Amino acid sequence: MLRSLILAAAGNETVKRAVAGAPISREVVSRFVAGEGMDDAVRAARELSEQGLSASLDHLGEHTTDLAQAIAATETYIGLLERLAAEHLTPAAEVSIKLSAIGQGVDEDFAVERAREVCAAAERAGTTVTLDMEDHTTTDSTLRILEDLRTDHPSVGAVLQSYLRRTEADCEALTGLGSRVRLCKGAYAEPDEVAYQDKHDVDLSYVRCLNALMAGKGRPMIATHDPRLIAIAAERAARYGRVPDSWEYQMLYGTRPTEQQRLIELGHTVRVYVPFGQEWYGYLMRRLAERPANVSFFLRAVATKG
Numbered sequence: 001m002l003r004s005l006i007l008a009a010a011g012n013e014t015v016k017r018a019v020a021g022a023p024i025s026r027e028v029v030s031r032f033v034a035g036e037g038m039d040d041a042v043r044a045a046r047e048l049s050e051q052g053l054s055a056s057l058d059h060l061g062e063h064t065t066d067l068a069q070a071i072a073a074t075e076t077y078i079g080l081l082e083r084l085a086a087e088h089l090t091p092a093a094e095v096s097i098k099l100s101a102i103g104q105g106v107d108e109d110f111a112v113e114r115a116r117e118v119c120a121a122a123e124r125a126g127t128t129v130t131l132d133m134e135d136h137t138t139t140d141s142t143l144r145i146l147e148d149l150r151t152d153h154p155s156v157g158a159v160l161q162s163y164l165r166r167t168e169a170d171c172e173a174l175t176g177l178g179s180r181v182r183l184c185k186g187a188y189a190e191p192d193e194v195a196y197q198d199k200h201d202v203d204l205s206y207v208r209c210l211n212a213l214m215a216g217k218g219r220p221m222i223a224t225h226d227p228r229l230i231a232i233a234a235e236r237a238a239r240y241g242r243v244p245d246s247w248e249y250q251m252l253y254g255t256r257p258t259e260q261q262r263l264i265e266l267g268h269t270v271r272v273y274v275p276f277g278q279e280w281y282g283y284l285m286r287r288l289a290e291r292p293a294n295v296s297f298f299l300r301a302v303a304t305k306g
């Protein structure tokens, strides 16, 4: 209920202006976002690397309708990849990209060309790109673009969301050699026709998908903060005889850092998803929607300022 309310508010322009303009928002944002500029992203990647953690850097922005903005986002990624390589932060740091930020909603072919430029820059930098997954209306297009990009850049990774009823089949289709798949629960408000509504069903689907990926030949990237799923992932990896660096855990910046460290100490690879940039509103709303504790953190911060 709270989740749907917040996700509905996320699409409301008036709410967006009020939240984005409130001075307190920046303070709250800094818990989940590395900062607004490229320097902040590079600093976060360096700090994580010093702690033995890998990173996936995400330049915030989505649903671009302006192609000039899509080109600017592409250039930011290319510049970032050059910086990461120059500072020897690759391959531990890679990038995550939302296709809607580089024009997917306007012209799919245009977005593919921009994505190709980012993939080529990542290759030059000695690292990889993962295509974030957005709402279900973009899933087919995103998987089509993934297939296209993987012809020249086989290391491009996908994201699959266990709340979608279709995802088990999508996982089966992406278990080939070298296929990098980030498995998450899914962060958007989706209708019953396409997505499980009950949390338990989403978790059961997650485990079925996890089994398929662990049994396959690709690289499962287990993106969750859920203690039960974290434990199941390790147990399945052992069952399928996986060596430690053939799969990884992923968590969000600012979320469960102690758990990230614990997993590292057990010998696992842990990658932290690090968002940066000025367009933090949609991202923040999804984080608030998935965890009531995040909402109370937000409200507490507002109350202390008041």
Ligand SMILES: Cc1cc2nc3c(=O)[nH]c(=O)nc-3n(C[C@H](O)[C@H](O)[C@H](O)COP(=O)(O)OP(=O)(O)OC[C@H]3O[C@@H](n4cnc5c(N)ncnc54)[C@H](O)[C@@H]3O)c2cc1C
Pocket: 131, 132, 133, 134, 159, 161, 182, 184, 185, 186, 187, 188, 223, 224, 225, 226, 227, 250, 251, 252, 255, 256, 272, 273, 290, 291
């Ligand atoms: C690296 C990464 C990349 C992602 N990329 C995408 C993407 O491309 N597309 C997309 O739709 N979604 C993406 N997501 C978001 C994802 O879909 C979920 O919305 C988000 O991860 C919350 O789900 P959860 O699995 O962590 O568990 P939840 O169902 O939110 O929580 C389950 C349990 O985990 C524990 N937990 C969760 N959060 C915390 C916390 N902050 N502190 C302590 N315990 C906690 C609690 O015990 C909780 O009951 C990504 C998530 C990660 C980690």
